Amino acid sequence: MPANKKYLTKSPWIRLCRILLGTIGGYTVMLSFHVLLTEFFPKENVIATAFFTGYLLWAFLLFWAFLESKLLRLVLTYVGLTLLFSLPYLINH
Structure with missing residues (x-):
């Protein structure tokens, strides 16, 4: 059963923005979160679990x-x- 048309995005630019924001923004949040974890835990353990x-x-x-x-x-x-998430790293370095 196809999706209801009223819930779909009308503009392809908004869809492109969501894809780029999710990809790039999610990646930067993920990286900064793991940088934050390296301030509190050993770097080797954070890299292994990352x-x-x-x-x-x-x-x-x-x-x-x-x-x-x-x-x-x-x-x-x-x-x-x-x-x-990156603030403690920036303060210490």
Whole structure:
């Protein structure tokens, strides 16, 4: 059964923005989260677990880009989380 047309995005530009935001924004949030973890745990352990948790976190953030109704809120959330997670690293280095 096909999707209901009233729930689909009308503009291909909005769809492209969601794909790019989910991919790039999710990747930067995922990387900054693991950089935050290296401040508290040994780097070798974080790198070993980042292979699994990194993909899961990135996939969730990519999926969330399509669930969020407003693009501006999505951008601000990704930028805010990236800055929040990378702040301890930037202060110490």
